[in-house]
Amino acid sequence: MNYFSSDFKLGILGGGQLGKMLLYNTRKFDIYTCVLDNSNEAPSRLACNKFVKGDLMDFDTVYNFGKQVDVLTIEIENVNVQALEKLEKEGVKVYPSAKTLRGIQNKATQKLFYLDHNLPTAPFSRFAYLSEIEDAIDNGGLSLPFVWKAAQFGYDGNGVKIVRQLSDLNDLPKGECIAEQLIPFKNELAVIVARSSRGETKTYPVVEMEFHPEANQVEYVICPARISPEVAKKAQEVALKTSEAYNHIGLLAVELFQTEDDQILINEVAPRPHNSGHQTIEASYTSQFEQHIRAILGLPLGNTQNKVGGIMVNLVGAENHTGPVKYENIETIMAMEGVTPHIYGKKETRPFRKMGHVTIVNENLDTARQIAEEVKNSIKVISQ
Template sequence: MNYFSSDFKLGILGGGQLGKMLLYETRKYDIYTLILDPSNEAPSKVACNEFYQGDLMDFDTVYEFGKKADVLTIEIENVNVDALEKLEDEGKKVFPSPTTLRTIQNKATQKLFYKDKEIPTADFTRFAYTSEIQAAVRNKTLDFPFVWKSARFGYDGQGVKVVKSYSDLDALPNVECIAEEMVPFKNELAVIVARNPDGQIAVYPVVEMEFHPEANQVEYVICPARIEESVAEEAQRIALKVSESFNHVGLLAVEMFQTENDTILVNEVAPRPHNSGHYSIEASYTNQFEQHLRAILNLPMGSTQSKVAGIMVNLVGAEGYQGPVVYENIEEILKLDGVTPHIYGKKETRPFRKMGHVTIVNEDMTEARKVAQKVKETIQVISK
């Protein structure tokens, strides 16, 4: 099929910043695009060929949108899978597959999948409702502390809480959830794997993630990870096993823990371009968005090698600010060598909302990390 400057149409479910960055690549290739998003102010609206406003969880909305496209992909997991299954049954190409999405949408189902496929992951207990946890603790089948995770609709640190006492349970929603064993770990790592329908695979270097202690959001992504080569090889091996187990087509970001004894445990996955791969826009020969496009269109995979060391700094709304966004001191970081800001196009900021990111590239990782720290300390996402 001819995708370039043709009648081919790519449908993307979700119009957030990931969709916007994917559209950089579709425009480069002159691929016609359609976006569906619930917000009329979605960042992707400015760059697609056709924009549709609608509920991503509504069957009819997703089904009717899908019929307009030749291939469908996502930039967010929370979409109506029943509609995608019907479209797939009718011959529409959908990547990632609805089967994969159905498993990943529910953290409990996702964890059970890992156990079934003998993929290493932290021990956990599944609960139909959060209210059942207190009885489990009283009956000594569960001990404090543990990590509570909502089974559905968690993102960017939402739906996750470290529970140390009964009082920590009081503020949690009474929903299907898991209680996960606390894992003593050295590092949080991620590996992105890309695979096309022909089975060609490309694996990116292992990255290291540093998290904000309160918001549970990534603050820095560091590539390559500052770990031993044997640990990196094991992380990539496990990531490949996860991708193979899902029979995944497209990009799959595998988030992991490196424990204190260097065991690798899978935390969770995202079947799409991911925050842990943003560094690749400036630092890699083939960035993650182009790679996802190549994969779902069954084009040859690009090189995943890095040109230089890359660090990504997330730009999130500062605490205490809500309203029309202002990027304070952005001119100051533009004076630094190797610094590239990416502004997502969200007009309103609020505490910890992802508003953009900054990539720092340098041949010296130590120097790149110093510049990243300076960027973090300089720019502030506030409101008018």
């Protein structure tokens, strides 16, 4: 099929920053794009050929949108899977598939999938209601501390909490959840695997992630990870095995724990471009966003190696600031060597909302990390 400067239509469910960065590449290749999102203020609205406002969880909305395109992909997991299943039956190519997405949307189902496929992950218990956790603690079936995770709709640190005492359960959502053993670990790592519709597979270098202690959001992504070649190889092998088990098309970001004794455990996965791959825009030969387009269209996959060491800094809304956004000291960071800001186009800021990111590239990763610290301390995302 001729995708370039043609009548071909690519549909994207979700119009957030990931969609916006996917559109950098569809515009480069002159691929016609349609985007569906809940908000008229979605960052992707200006970069696509056709924008549709609608509920991503509504069957008819997703189905009718999908009937207008030749290939349908996502930039967010929370979409109506039943509509995707019907579209697939009627010949629309959906990547990742409805089956893959259904197995990933629910974190309890994710964890069971790892057990069924002999994939390493932390021990866990599944609960239909939050109240069952208290019962399990009372009868000795569950011990403190543990990690509580909502089964659905968690994102950007929401839906995850370390429970050290019973009072930590107060005010948590009451529905389905998991309680995961709190694992001592050296590093949180991630590997992005690309699989094309023609069966070609490639992995990106392992990245290291540093998290904000309160918001549970990634603050820094460091590529390549500062780990031994042996651990890096083990992480990529686990990611590839996970990718093969899911049989996904497109990207699969596999978040991992490196334990104190250098075992690799799967934390969770995302079947789309991911926060752990933003540095690929400047630091890699092929960005994760271009790679996703190549993969779902069955085009040759690009080179995943780094051109240079890269570090990504998330720009999130400052605490105690809600309202129209202002980026303070952005000129200061733009004067730093190897620094590139990406502003997502969200007009309203609130505490810890992802508003953009900054990439720092340098041949010396230690130097890049120092500059990243300067960037983090300089730029402020505040309200006007």
